[in-house]
Amino acid sequence: MMDAMFPAAASEHAGEIDNMIDAVHYLMLVLFIVWGAFFLYTLMRFRAARNPKADYVGVKSKASTVGEVLVAIAEGVLLLGFSIPMWAERVDEIPSEADSTVVRVVAQQFAWNVWYPGADGVFGEADPYLTDEATNPIGLDRDGAGADDIWTVNQLHLPVDKAAIIHLTSKDVIHSFNLPNMRIKQDAIPGLSIPVWFVPTKTTVQIREETGNPDYVYEIACAQLCGNSHYSMRGFLTVHTEEEFQAWLDEEASYLGDSGTDDFFN
Ligand SMILES: [Cu+2]
CATH class of the missing domain: 2.60.40.420 (Cupredoxins -  blue copper proteins)
Incomplete structure (x- = not known):
């Protein structure tokens, strides 16, 4: 989808690289939207007017921890499932x-x-x-x-x-x-x-x-x-x-x- 922004591709492995770049950018886009929304929510939810007294317990929900684990898993899949195999092909599978x-x-x-x-x-x-x-x-x-x-x-x-x-x-x-x-x-x-x-x-x-x-x-x-x-x-x-x-x-x-x-x- 972002192909139009890349230099015209002209090699056998170019498509794989472009898909990887796409995947990383889509992940970053999702993170930008979700973390940005979460940030705005916390600004509202914990504003001074609503919380006149300090709360020493804070957030009890595990939602952000679950989110962080999901992001780490997605990044792990991109790295171990796609990037490293693509790199291995470049450096280990040199043709005769x-x-x-x-x-x-x-x-x-x-x-x-x-x-x-x-x-x-x-x-x-x-x-x-x-x-x-x-x-x-x-x-x-x-x-x-x-x-x-x-x-x-x-x-x-x-x-x-x-x-x-x-x-x-x-x-x-x-x-x-x-x-x-x-x-x-x-x-x-x-x-x-x-x-x-x-x-x-x-x-x-x-x-x-x-x-x-x-x-x-x-x-x-x-x-x-x-x-x-x-x-x-x-x-x-x-x-x-x-x-x-x-x-x-x-x-x-x-x-x-x-x-x-x-x-x-x-
Ligand atoms: Cu130079």
């Missing part, structure tokens, strides 16, 4: 890499470096001493498995209807990788590689049709205040059909000339 699109995302002040393993499907080595902010922000070693790796800045591309596993890390401070349409948000922490997974269910073309907005884009936001240009940490996710995705990868690979630089920003 063989059946997924596997990407690394390296956050930094103030951009998202997106790294694909290239044609061999194997990520190369990264060496901090090779890092060059202009030509090699991830410090990719082009010798060995890294020869065909592809990286972009602020441009994540994925095929539709296939699990995407994103190994998330950060070069400097804590960032938070947020794909609002995919209902994904995870901190990127220096020194840790954290897997995030989801299944995008609508291509960029489809979401543009659905929203009636020909310029609609899936955004990557940084959801953790990470420095003075935190606001500018805006990336884009493009969801393709499988064929379009392959064509995009091939195009990116075609820029891997003999120049030894990676100065493509697409």
